[in-house]
Structure formats: C-alpha cells, structure tokens
Amino acid sequence: MTITTFLSHQWSSFWRARNANKSMAIQIVLGIFYLLVFLEIAALGIFLPYFLQEKMPGKEPVFLFCSYIIYYFLVGLLFRFQLQELPSLSIQPYLAQNIKRSSMLRFLNVRSLVHIINILPLFVFIPFSVIVILPAYGALATTCFLLSMLAMVLNNHFLNLYIKRKSINSSWWFFGIVIAIALVKGLDYFHILSFEKTSGNIFTGLLHHPWLCVIPASMAVITFFINNNYVKNHLYIEELVSERKLKVNRNYSLLDKYGDIGDIIALDLKLIFRNKRPRSLIILSGIFLLYGLMFYPKYLQTGNYTMLFLFALIITGLFISNYGQFLFAWQSSHFDGLMSYNINMKQYIKAKFYLFLTVCTLQFLLASFYGFMGWRILPIQLAAFLYSIGVNGFVTIYAATFNARYLDLNKSASMNFQGVGAVQWLQSLLISFGPAAIFYVLNKFAGFWPAVLSISALGIAGLIFNEQIIHWLAGQFNLRKHTILQGFREK
Amino acid sequence: MISIKNLQKSYKGIVAVDINSLEINAGEVIGLVGNNGAGKTTFFRLLLDLIRANSGEILSKGKLVTATEDWKHYTAAYIDEGFLIDYLTPEEYFYFIGKLHQLSKADVDDVLQSHQAFFDDAILKKGKYIRDFSKGNQFKIGIAAALLGNPELLILDEPFANLDPTTQLRLIDMIKQLAADKSMCIIVSSHDINHVSEVSSRILLMEKGKIIKDIAGGEAAYEEMVDYFKVK
Known part of the structure; x- marks a missing residue:
C-alpha cells in the first residue's frame, strides 16, 4: 500500500x-x-x-x-x-x-x-x-x-x-x-x-x-x-490519542431553582464547555468583546454613531448570532432523545431564550466599561443590547427552526463550515445590518436620541411580549420538528 | 394503552410501515421481530412522534401522539445512542432525566442503588463521559435512565444485541417483573427469537412494514418463528 x-x-x-x-x-x-x-x-x-x-x-x-x-x-x-x-x-x-x-x-x-x-x-x-x-x-x-x-x-x-x-x-x-x-x-x-x-x-x-x-x-x-x-x-x-483526565460531575446549583428551564440551560452550558467547537466559539465571543478597543475611539472621534451602533451590536450580540445559528444543531446527536424526554417544547424554547438573555446581559455588563471612552457609548450599547435580546434573539430562534443539518461537536471550529447553509448567511447579514440601517436613517433624519430610543423600544417590545412570541415560536418549531429530526439523523 | 389505525409511512414510494389496526394493552410485553428493513425502528419512531406518518393515527391513552405531549409523562424509550446526551457523565444524565420526572437526587440514587447488579460496577463513579463508554454499557445507561421515570410504556430497540450474556438474562427477568408487578406495557424488538419468545406475552412479526403474525409468546411461538425465519 x-x-x-x-x-x-x-x-x-x-x-x-x-x-x-x-x-x-x-x-x-x-x-x-x-x-x-x-x-x-x-x-x-x-x-x-x-x-x-x-x-x-x-x-x-x-x-x-x-x-x-x-x-x-x-x-x-x-x-x-x-x-x-x-x-x-x-x-x-x-x-x-x-x-x-x-x-x-x-x-x-x-x-x-x-x-x-x-x-x-x-x-x-x-x-x-x-x-x-x-x-x-x-x-x-x-x-x-x-x-x-x-x-x-x-x-x-x-x-x-x-x-x-x-x-x-x-x-x-x-x-x-x-x-x-x-x-x-x-x-x-x-x-x-x-x-x-x-x-x-x-x-x-x-x-x-x-x-x-x-x-x-x-x-x-x-x-x-x-x-x-x-x-x-x-x-x-x-x-x-492524548490521554483522558477523570471527569467530574458538575451541578450548577444556581440554576436548580428555575426548574426544567434551569436544567435545560445547565445542559447547554455543559455542552459548551465540554465540546471543542462550541468552546472555541465562546472564546471567540470573548475576544470580540475587545473589538471596542480597536473601533470605538475612531468612530467616537468622527461622530459616526451608526458604526458605533453596529460594533455595539456585534459586541453585545455575538453569542446570540454565533451560538444561535446552530441553536438546535448543537444537540443534533441526541435530538431523538431530547424530543422524547419529558420536556415540554415551550419550556425548551423558553430555556433557549433565557440562555441568550443571561449571556447577552453578561456581555453587556462587561462592555459597559467602554463608557469610560465617552458617555455616548452607554446609550448606544444599551440600545444594541435591548435590540439583540428583544428582537435578534427571537429572529435567531426562528431561523434555527429551518436548520436541519447535523453538526459534529468535536471538530474544531476554525474554517469549519459544517452545518452552514444559505439561511445562516442571510441571517447573520439580517440581524446586524438590518438594525444598523434603521439606526442610520433615524439618526440622520431625526437625531441621535430618537434613533437610540426607537431601537431600544423595539427591543423592549420584544421583551414585554416574550411569552406570546415564545408560544408562537414553539408552534413554529413543532411544525418543522420532524424535518429537523430527519436532517439530524443523516450524519 | 396504544391504539393504531391505518398507520402508513413510506420513503420514496417504498413502504416502511403499514399497519391497519393494532391495540396494545397495559401489562403486555410485546416482542417485535422481523428481518432488517421490516420497519421495526421506524414503527418505534412513529410511536414517539419522531417521524411524521403519511397517514393514519396513533392514540396513546386515547390521545393523538402528534397533537399533545401528554404521552411524554409516561413513555420512555431507548432506541440508540441518539437517546443519550453523550457529553454528560452517567450520574449527571440520570439526575437530569430524573428531574424531568420530578425525582430528587436522593430518589435517583435510590433507584440506581437497585440497579447495582444490572450495572455490574461498570457504570457509576467511573469519571467518564457517556461518549467514552462501550456500546453495551451505553445501552445499560439508556435502559436504566428510561426506567427512572417509572414509565407506563417502555420501548426498547434490540436491547439484547449489545448486552453481555449475564445482563441479557437479567434484563429478561427485569422485563417480566416490571410487566407483572407494575403492569407496565413494554415493547421490545429483537433478532434473538429465543429470548424474545421467552420474555414476550405477545409476539408481532413484521415483514415489509406489515404485521403478518400476531401470536401469543412462549414455546409454540418460538417454533413458529423458527419455521418462518428458516432459509427457504
């Protein structure tokens, strides 16, 4: 041979x-x-x-x-x-x-x-x-x-x-x-x-x-x-193959209080920390937090608030778009099981939303230190944060119901396009440039505050109606559940 | 327990499951036999609403499995590794499944204690994720987790194929006992006609998606199956 x-x-x-x-x-x-x-x-x-x-x-x-x-x-x-x-x-x-x-x-x-x-x-x-x-x-x-x-x-x-x-x-x-x-x-x-x-x-x-x-x-x-x-x-x-370490049982007692939702979130966290590809995505989200150091000063100086807003969206919402584009696909290897365990689908979708909310809030709080560069960063980041969670979070969950491609958790993330389809490309464009365009128009014709407030209002509206939206999303998910399952079974 | 009417599922024109009418009752142990491609696993997935039927309906306790999620409260299944969350340790997985059925950690520990002989010291406190266990041991984990919620309907796909001889015999005893004591309804598929005729109270023989024989389990069923599967 x-x-x-x-x-x-x-x-x-x-x-x-x-x-x-x-x-x-x-x-x-x-x-x-x-x-x-x-x-x-x-x-x-x-x-x-x-x-x-x-x-x-x-x-x-x-x-x-x-x-x-x-x-x-x-x-x-x-x-x-x-x-x-x-x-x-x-x-x-x-x-x-x-x-x-x-x-x-x-x-x-x-x-x-x-x-x-x-x-x-x-x-x-x-x-x-x-x-x-x-x-x-x-x-x-x-x-x-x-x-x-x-x-x-x-x-x-x-x-x-x-x-x-x-x-x-x-x-x-x-x-x-x-x-x-x-x-x-x-x-x-x-x-x-x-x-x-x-x-x-x-x-x-x-x-x-x-x-x-x-x-x-x-x-x-x-x-x-x-x-x-x-x-x-x-x-x-x-x-x-490199040797294994003994694995320990982990229990996130903080999440215990939240019933099924807490358990499903804990499951997602373990998924992230114990598998190569999601882990490197998280590291990436962390690195992107530093983007502000590179881009904020320049746009603050020139007063280009639309660009500031675009980077604020990336900084506060990167986890949502990165993790969310494969929201269900991460679990593709055991999706058969997940769908037959005693889990209510509405709870399942809700848990995904709360995961977004938690991580996104964390990113927002960390990014608030950029306020030292100039006070205008704070309202812009707040608007971006509210929009990320209140609108983009739901859009991402909705888009994920169309993704039925199997994903191998243990392949490395770099240059890995497994599970990426046309929907993902469209989605990532839509959730960042869409709101930036709205911001640009409002900022140009109505001013800084109307732009910030309108974007925030959109996000707050999403948060207020989260129950209804999640209910609708669960319905959408159930419509395509069998297609997703079928796709995930084809490794 | 389960009532099926005119159930049909086909892939690209090839019939996978085609069941006119079937009633399965509490306390029955159903042995599902048939050569590869007979439609056993597809049938199981239909029961769990994991694939959509082309036509017909499955009622579980009188409710459509496609319309409500009520069946999830009392149904448990282990078909393949796709039912295990492989980046968890067995303990974490058991606690997770237990909690979905409102069992505390102590409750789960109690149940696991009773499985000690079944586990044969190969499952608990091993410091490994489920993905690092052998297929047979993964099967043990899957079966034990399925039993945690004290289900009324249990579905196992070829449980004997991956288990060692001792555990196979233990499983036969377990299934018989669960059906007798708790009047659990258990459906197992198997290629081992010897085991399946011993464990089942009723045997369904599938061929090309259809149930062509519906007979009582036991010695006579074994003879009948040997006759059917003999190379002609």
Missing part, C-alpha cells in the same frame, strides 16, 4: 463527508472566500516592505522583517495548539490490515503536513523573498533564506505534534507560550533585552552567510525524528 493510496482515501473522505455542502451556490461562495484569504495573505507578503518603510522610515525593511520573525514563530506555535489536530485516528482502519508500519508512519507524517497553517506562511515568505531579498542579496542567499523559513515551519509543526502527543494537557503549554510572548515583548518595550534585535541580527546574518541555513535545517530534521520515533514506538490508537 503506497502513500498515494492513503492520500486518495483521505481525499474521498473529505469530499464524500455526509455533510459536505452540496449546494453549488455555497460551494462557490466558500471558494471565493478562500481565494480572497489566500490573495490577501499573498498581498501582505508583497506589500509588507513598502508598508514597513512607511511605518518606520529610516529602518531597513529586511532587518525589520527579520526582527519580527521571532513573533511569527511564537504566535504560530500558539495558533498551532488551537488549530492543529492529530491525524492519528485516520489510520485506525488500516492498523489491522496487511500494511507495513513504516508506510503508515510515512502517511501520518505527510498527512499531518497538509494543513492551512503550514501553507499560509509560504504565501508571505515567498513573495517577500522574491521581491525584496532576491534583488539585494542574490539567488543563493534567497534560496537559503527560504529554506531556513521552511525548516522553521516544519520545526514548529513537528514540535507541536510532539508536545500534543506527549502531554495530556496542552493548555499549560499554551499559557506558557502566551507568557513567553508577553515577556519577549515586555523586555523589548522597556529596553531591557531586545529579542527583536537579536532575531533581526540572526536572520540577516543568515543572508550574509547563506551556509548558516544548515542550523535551522538540522533543527527541523531533529524534531522530525524525535516525533517520528515517538509515533513509531506508540503505534496503538489509545497511545496516539
């Missing part, structure tokens, strides 16, 4: 995944999206030198580039911890077949390399080297420089795999590297020790003495063999 057979199986498994989006339109949209990402990254590589010169005039772009390489590799390792999965399980069906261990090993190594995180950096390094380094340093130096970068990527790649295989808990490594980055940047910032300068010196040194590329190359070879040997000696599924 050759490596090409293995890879062709993987190719089939990718394209024949049951839930692969079959609709042509979505394939095209996704294709364009990926293309744009790649083009943007390549453009970054091409325009980087000009950009660097403009930002920091008087400094040599090559040296600057080289001084940031250290961050690239540290941050890259961080991303790898989050994004890269061990491809071990894909060899499970082959283990008992008449196949040599060495060829399985080769397959595992090659398979692991096929990952966006290994490909993207090349889109920066290659254009940069060709445009900037080649004219200044010549072909030999450029080749050796590229070779070293490639070696560093491979080094990072196998180092990450090794750490992931070796350690039960890679989150310690994760935080360790976060601290390392903070330390490197901090020491530099206070002019105590400049790692940036060292990094710059090392990599420009590489350009002057191309033969030095044997050092990174041999580092890559060493990590490759360390990882390779480890896998070779542990070619058993239970040893290749």
